Amino acid sequence: xxxxxxxxxxxxxxxxxxxxxxxxxxGEVDRSTAARVRAVIAQLGYVPSSGAVGLARGSSRTVGMLxxxxxxxxxxxxxxxxxxxxxxxxxxxxLFTCNRGAESVEHFTTQVSARAFDGLLVVEPENxxxxxxxxxxxxxxxxxxxxxxxxxxxxxxxxTTNREGGASAARHLLADGRRRPLVITGxxxxxxxxxxxxxxxxxxxxxxxxxxxxxELSGRLAVEKLxxxxxxxxxxxxxxxxxxxxxxxxxxxxxxxxxxDIAVVGFDNIPMARHTEPPLTTxxxxxxxxxxxxxxxxxxxxxxxxxxxxxxxxxxxxIVRKSAP
Numbered sequence: 001x002x003x004x005x006x007x008x009x010x011x012x013x014x015x016x017x018x019x020x021x022x023x024x025x026x027g028e029v030d031r032s033t034a035a036r037v038r039a040v041i042a043q044l045g046y047v048p049s050s051g052a053v054g055l056a057r058g059s060s061r062t063v064g065m066l067x068x069x070x071x072x073x074x075x076x077x078x079x080x081x082x083x084x085x086x087x088x089x090x091x092x093x094x095l096f097t098c099n100r101g102a103e104s105v106e107h108f109t110t111q112v113s114a115r116a117f118d119g120l121l122v123v124e125p126e127n128x129x130x131x132x133x134x135x136x137x138x139x140x141x142x143x144x145x146x147x148x149x150x151x152x153x154x155x156x157x158x159x160t161t162n163r164e165g166g167a168s169a170a171r172h173l174l175a176d177g178r179r180r181p182l183v184i185t186g187x188x189x190x191x192x193x194x195x196x197x198x199x200x201x202x203x204x205x206x207x208x209x210x211x212x213x214x215x216e217l218s219g220r221l222a223v224e225k226l227x228x229x230x231x232x233x234x235x236x237x238x239x240x241x242x243x244x245x246x247x248x249x250x251x252x253x254x255x256x257x258x259x260x261d262i263a264v265v266g267f268d269n270i271p272m273a274r275h276t277e278p279p280l281t282t283x284x285x286x287x288x289x290x291x292x293x294x295x296x297x298x299x300x301x302x303x304x305x306x307x308x309x310x311x312x313x314x315x316x317x318x319i320v321r322k323s324a325p
Contacts, residue, residue: 003046003138012040047140063298064094064117066108066132068125073242073270074287075123078145081291082121089299091118098125105131119298121145121291143298145290146311156307158294158314162192165283165316166199169237169265172281172318174204176325178235178263182208184222184247186239196239196267208233212243219246227254234262235324241266241273241282248276248323263324278322286314 009016014033021029022037029037040046063086067075079095086093094117098104105128119141122132133154136142144157173181181204186193188211197209208231212218219238226233227250236251238244244266248258256262258278266273269284293312301307 003044005046007044008037008040008046011044012037045134045138047135047138061090062092062094062117063119063121063295064096065121065123066096066098066125066128067123068098070097073240073272074268074285077270077287078123078291081288081293082295083291085292085295086299091299098128118302119143121294121298141298141301141307143294143301143307145294156297156301157311158290158297159311160285160290160314161316162195163199165267165285165318166196166201166237167203168316168318169267169283170200170203172320172324173235173237173263173265176235176263178204180208180233181206181235181237182210182222182226182233184210184212184219184236184238184243186212186214186243193239200237212239214240214243216242216246216249219243220250221246223247223250224254227256236262236264238264238266241268241270241276241280244280244282244323245272245276248278248280252277259322259324265324269319273319274321276323281321281324282319284317284319286316289314 005016005019009019012019012033014037018029018033019037022034023041063082065079065082067079069075070079083093096104096108098108105125108131120132120135121143123145124132132142132144136155142155144155146157146159170181181200183197183200183206185197188194200206208226210222210225212222219242222243223236223246236244236247238247244264248264251258251262251264258264264280266280266282267285268287269282273280273282293314297307297312
């Protein structure tokens with residue numbers, strides 16, 4: 001059952017008018033009373049309705065967005081898609097990151113619930129899905145921009161074809177005569193990582209798999225380890241462009257030619273991929289389109305449209321450049 005302003009007022013021992021004043025920072029409320037009300041809001045997980053806040057403030061017209069970090073290479077593209085869409089509709093954006101882990105999540109749950117934005121866009125930070133689902137069940141509209149393959153049924157999501165993306169990389173390498181690929185994955189608990197690996201192996205089976213963490217260092221170390229062990233491989237499929245760049249760096253340092261000796265394919269198609277040496281063949285993940293689509297879905301829901309029952313799927317696309325022509 002949704003927590004109401006009356007529940008907060010009763011628990012805090014104040015009137016509904018006082019709770020409203022605290023939420024909307026209007027009218028005089030002494031510090032101790034305001035602190036008690038905010039503590040009850042956090043304890044009960046109260047999310048003010050956009051309609052109530054709109055009446056109090058004239059118009060909220062604000063969308064919240066929760067992301068793990070702004071340092072993720074493709075996050076800028078997602079954000080640009082979101083901002084372009086919500087600004088065109090006359091909305092503003094409140095952006096929250098989880099750079100400080102549990103401390104950031106605590107700040108989000110205690111502070112954001114009282115800010116009364118109309119709805120929430122989420123690129124899921126680790127260990128926050130239950131919290132987000134809880135907010136949604138209390139009445140907050142949520143759309144997930146899903147890069148991890150979790151696809152929760154509790155609220156709408158925008159996803160991409162990670163399995164097909166992995167398969168397209170494998171088909172391309174197979175057509176070029178590559179038979180012994182090395183796959184450098186991301187963290188194995190991510191659904192997108194499992195999908196990319198499964199799709200690749202369905203087309204081009206391989207037992208050369210190194211679990212990485214999406215960093216340049218993990219790509220470099222994976223290649224260095226296999227070269228040091230004199231393990232033969234004729235291609236690399238890295239699960240993101242950053243680790244693919246690390247793999248190419250290690251190959252160059254070892255005197256191996258890309259693509260003559262070893263072809264390299266990445267995933268994401270971040271802007272950097274066009275500027276590696278050689279330019280990187282990669283699977284385009286439609287990050288900006290995912291942001292645009294998620295924002296459009298959320299705004300439509302706020303306008304009264306029904307949210308889709310199934311994830312909205314945007315396709316990946318193989319972009320061929322000189323690292324694997």
